[in-house]
Amino acid sequence: MNIHEYQAKEIFRKYGIPIPPGEVASTPEEAEAIARKYGSTVVVKAQVHAGGRGKAGGVKLAKTPAEAKSVASQILKLTIKGLPVQKVLVTPAADIASEAYVGIIVDRASKRAVFMASAAGGIDIEEVAAKTPEKLLKHPVDPRYGLQLYEAMQLAFFLYSDMKQVRAAAKILQQLYRAFSENGGSLAEINPLVTTPAGEIVALDAKMVIDDNELDRRPEIAALRDESAEDASEVEARKASLTFIKLDGNVGCVVNGAGLAMATMDLVKYYGGEPANFLDIGGSSNPEKVVAALRIITSDKNVKAILFNIFGGITRTDDVANGIVTAIKQNPLKVPLVIRLTGTNEEIAVRILTENGLSAMTDMDEAVKKAVALATGGKAA
Amino acid sequence: MSIFIDKGTRLLVQGITGRDGSFHTKQMIEYGTDVVAGVTPGKGGQKFEGKVPIFNTVAEAVSETGANTTVIYVPPPFAADAMMEAAAAGIPFIVCITEGVPVLDMTRVYPFVKEKGSRLLGPNCPGLISPGESKVGIIPGRICMPGPVGLVSRSGTLTYEVVYQMTRAKIGQTTCVGIGGDPINGTNFIDCLGAFEKDANTTAVVMIGEIGGTDEQEAARFVREMMTKPVVGFIAGQTAPPGRRMGHAGAIISGSAGTAAEKMQAFEENGVGVAKRPIDVVDLLKRAMR
Numbered sequence: 001m002n003i004h005e006y007q008a009k010e011i012f013r014k015y016g017i018p019i020p021p022g023e024v025a026s027t028p029e030e031a032e033a034i035a036r037k038y039g040s041t042v043v044v045k046a047q048v049h050a051g052g053r054g055k056a057g058g059v060k061l062a063k064t065p066a067e068a069k070s071v072a073s074q075i076l077k078l079t080i081k082g083l084p085v086q087k088v089l090v091t092p093a094a095d096i097a098s099e100a101y102v103g104i105i106v107d108r109a110s111k112r113a114v115f116m117a118s119a120a121g122g123i124d125i126e127e128v129a130a131k132t133p134e135k136l137l138k139h140p141v142d143p144r145y146g147l148q149l150y151e152a153m154q155l156a157f158f159l160y161s162d163m164k165q166v167r168a169a170a171k172i173l174q175q176l177y178r179a180f181s182e183n184g185g186s187l188a189e190i191n192p193l194v195t196t197p198a199g200e201i202v203a204l205d206a207k208m209v210i211d212d213n214e215l216d217r218r219p220e221i222a223a224l225r226d227e228s229a230e231d232a233s234e235v236e237a238r239k240a241s242l243t244f245i246k247l248d249g250n251v252g253c254v255v256n257g258a259g260l261a262m263a264t265m266d267l268v269k270y271y272g273g274e275p276a277n278f279l280d281i282g283g284s285s286n287p288e289k290v291v292a293a294l295r296i297i298t299s300d301k302n303v304k305a306i307l308f309n310i311f312g313g314i315t316r317t318d319d320v321a322n323g324i325v326t327a328i329k330q331n332p333l334k335v336p337l338v339i340r341l342t343g344t345n346e347e348i349a350v351r352i353l354t355e356n357g358l359s360a361m362t363d364m365d366e367a368v369k370k371a372v373a374l375a376t377g378g379k380a381a
Numbered sequence: 382m383s384i385f386i387d388k389g390t391r392l393l394v395q396g397i398t399g400r401d402g403s404f405h406t407k408q409m410i411e412y413g414t415d416v417v418a419g420v421t422p423g424k425g426g427q428k429f430e431g432k433v434p435i436f437n438t439v440a441e442a443v444s445e446t447g448a449n450t451t452v453i454y455v456p457p458p459f460a461a462d463a464m465m466e467a468a469a470a471g472i473p474f475i476v477c478i479t480e481g482v483p484v485l486d487m488t489r490v491y492p493f494v495k496e497k498g499s500r501l502l503g504p505n506c507p508g509l510i511s512p513g514e515s516k517v518g519i520i521p522g523r524i525c526m527p528g529p530v531g532l533v534s535r536s537g538t539l540t541y542e543v544v545y546q547m548t549r550a551k552i553g554q555t556t557c558v559g560i561g562g563d564p565i566n567g568t569n570f571i572d573c574l575g576a577f578e579k580d581a582n583t584t585a586v587v588m589i590g591e592i593g594g595t596d597e598q599e600a601a602r603f604v605r606e607m608m609t610k611p612v613v614g615f616i617a618g619q620t621a622p623p624g625r626r627m628g629h630a631g632a633i634i635s636g637s638a639g640t641a642a643e644k645m646q647a648f649e650e651n652g653v654g655v656a657k658r659p660i661d662v663v664d665l666l667k668r669a670m671r
Contacts, residue, residue: 106484108594111491111565143488181485213483217458247622258562259536259591262617263659266641269620270658278621283480283537311538311545313507313521314401343521343541364542365660 001210002049003224006089008206011183012190015175018202022091031072034090036065041093044071049229050081058085061093086228094204099192100159101125102173104141104180106187106211112140113180115147115173117155122192147177160195168201169193183221184214233296240292242281249274250304251375252297252335254290256281256315264309267365273372276303283314290323291330298333305336305375309364312343321349325356336374340367383511383556384531384576384583385474385502386450390515391417393448393472395439395455395463397429401478402454405519406433409452412522414515418442439470452508452517453477460504461486468497475567476517477503487565494567501567507537507559520544520557528553530666531577533570534589535562535596539617543589543659550663555583562591570600578608585611585669587662588653590644592618597644601651611669613654615662616641 006024013019021038024047025031035042046058053059058080062068068090078085099122107114118136120128129136137158141147152170160166172193180188187209194204215222227235237244243258247265251273255261258280265275277297281289297303310320320341328337339360341349346362353360361367392409396402397419406429410416418436419429425437436442439451451467453460453476460479467475475494482504494501502509508518513527524545532547532554534540540559547554558573560566570588577583586608590597597616604612619641648655654665 106488106564108564108596112488113485142492143485144492184483184485186484211484213457213481214485217483245622247620255538257536257538259534259539259589259617260542262591262619262621263539263542263615265621266617266619267658275620311541313538313541314519315538342545343524365658 001212001215001222001225003208003210004047004049004087004226004229005045005206006047007224008188008208009203011179011208012176012203012206015179017172017175017179017190018200019206020091020094020202020204022089024087024089025072026076026087028069028073028076031088031090032065032069035062035068038090038092042068042090043093044068044075045089045091046075046078046080046085047087047089047229048080048083048085050083053080056080082231083229094194094202095197096192096194096204097197097199098195100195101128101191102155102176102193103187103189103191104177104185107140110140112143113177115139115141115155115177117158119159121194125191141177143181146181147174149174162199165195165199165201172201172203180208183208184211184218185209186211233299236292237279237296240289242279242289242293242296244296245278246300247275247277248302249276250302251371252276252300252303252306253309254279254281254293254297254306255309256283256311260309260311264307264364264368267368268307268372271369271372273375276300281315281320287319287323287326290320291327294324294327295331298331298335303335304377305338305371306333307367307371308337308339308341309367310341310343312341312345315343316345317341317343317349318345318352321352324358325352328356338367338371338374340364382580382582383514384573384580385500385509385556385558386511386515386517388514389449390517391415391447391449392515392517393417393439393442393446393451394419395451395453395467397421397433397435397454398424399454399456403429405454408522409516412516414517417446417448439466439472443470443472448472450474450517451476453479455479457481457483461490464490464501464504465493468494468499468501471497471499473499475499475501476506476508477501477567478506478508478518479503480505482563484564487563491565491567500572502558503561503563503566505563506561506566507540509556509558511556512554518559520559524548525557526553529555529582529584529670530587531555531573531580531583531585532557532587532589533573533577534559535591536589536617539589539659543587543615543662546660546663547587547666550667552663552666555580564594570596571603574600574603574608574612578610583610585613585666587666588612588614590614590616592616592621592641592644593639595639598647601647601653604653605651611654613656613662613665613669614648615656615659616644616648
């Protein structure tokens with residue numbers, strides 16, 4: 001789960017990481033009032049779950065409260081990577097002497113949380129890693145002990161030479177690790193971590209991603225979710241326990257299991273079509289899930305044919321068949337439907353479908369070919 | 382023969398009285414798996430289906446029944462503890478089916494299990510099956526048949542699809558292993574490929590991967606350097622949209638985004654037959670085993 005910069009900053013602040021003051025506004029007037037309170041030049045920053053905010057015009061300086069109002073009004077009209085900006089963070093502009101990057105992420109290869117630090121902060125860290133890997137220090141953390149002081153110092157010495165700054169940075173790194181591990185993070189990042197002309201070290205930006213699997217046991221973190229900042233169909237899918245990602249094609253896909261869902265999309269493409277989505281109905285398939293899946297897919301006007309590909313293991317294919325029948329009774333389909341199902345309770349599923357004037361196929365390739373033909377207006381295979 | 386499980390597997394089921402645990406325990410017993418014990422804290426002394434003794438702790442179950450393999454169906458908040466309890470009790474092979482285990486839990490579980498000398502399969506995996514011998518997990522038994530091909534996969538239902546198509550073409554399997562798709566898992570492709578290479582009855586191997594990470598690329602190099610048996614592979618996610626990864630840092634650590642194209646190229650460069658569609662696995666196998 002993504003959280004906003006201002007939410008990540010609130011978490012980091014609780015751990016004693018130095019964060020400049022800031023307040024959130026949802027209207028230009030609120031932004032103006034906050035800027036007036038600070039009485040200095042402010043930065044107005046879009047709060048949206050997308051990278052590259054600066055390049056998209058979502059981060060702007062404002063010298064006066066009036067200017068803060070006008071840039072906030074521009075930013076609040078923006079849509080960045082398909083997501084409309086609903087809130088801005090208003091924060092006093094800081095004087096910057098230098099910028100560093102620090103981040104922590106769970107690494108598949110070392111099977112640990114790994115720290116990354118670079119003195120080349122403020123810019124795209126992926127570029128640093130690709131072009132000048134010697135400027136990026138990586139350090140895996142033993143989860144039993146956490147980030148020890150000597151480890152934090154090693155990382156800090158890579159970034160600073162002034163002893164006061166090294167100590168301050170080491171403390172920030174240790175606290176960042178605690179914030180990450182105690183809140184179920186899969187990523188925590190400060191970019192940039194700036195040094196002011198007075199030599200103070202401050203976290204100017206904050207980013208945190210929470211492992212979805214942590215949310216059940218961390219209700220206070222789960223409450224940070226901002227549904228208005230997410231794609232509406234993806235929110236609906238999540239509420240129905242479906243995994244859904246919208247794409248640009250015209251063959252709607254409903255599949256059980258992520259691997260089979262991806263393979264189905266690949267096969268749609270292989271036979272000359274374009275998938276309209278990734279949709280995984282998961283393991284146990286109660287009929288309501290199928291109803292929700294069809295509602296989400298049919299709300300996409302690009303969809304010209306719908307393909308079900310169900311391999312029943314835990315999933316009972318008769319549950320899926322019942323869901324399809326219920327959904328169509330509630331809301332008759334305007335596009336053709338191709339159903340492939342095989343596995344657990346297949347005979348019952350086929351009977352349910354046949355009794356309701358539908359038919360099912362058993363071969364995956366044949367079903368995909370047919371759906372593609374229907375979507376592209378060609379003759380059914 | 383087979384890898385990891387066979388007729389000598391004496392299985393313990395952790396979470397045997399839960400909804401998933403009880404359903405799949407019945408299926409495993411029906412398939413012929415030797416289920417010797419169950420664990421559900423607080424239900425020690427009872428019997429599952431009037432036959433399988435239930436214990437409060439894994440240690441007790443092991444000392445009473447000599448279980449040598451365990452399968453875990455407990456809910457996600459307790460799964461990490463269940464894996465550690467099994468390793469601490471000295472069970473050499475631990476299979477965790479549970480989906481939704483927090484990844485930070487796995488950063489603690491993985492080294493713990495390793496230190497105790499156990500092998501962990503999963504979490505978030507369908508388990509494994511050695512057709513005709515034993516089944517541990519949730520892979521449907523009737524889609525498999527005994528034969529000479531080993532299969533290892535990161536996926537669940539896609540595995541079933543490929544196995545089903547193999548069985549329809551009368552190509553049987555020694556063992557089908559689902560390693561799971563979580564970022565941190567106990568057993569990887571290379572572990573399984575190495576075991577299949579050593580297994581006398583396996584003559585060819587199928588490897589089914591997905592986008593993300595670099596496991597498939599490393600496995601492909603392992604095939605070239607360490608294996609004599611033919612390997613064919615499929616990668617799911619050729620059309621998956623990029624950018625669904627964790628912020629900036631994800632790609633840095635793995636060195637790349639782990640695209641399907643990249644993985645298929647690694648297969649090709651290292652002599653792993655590349656299936657464009659799941660069904661192509663069948664033809665590639667037929668050619669490889671000729």
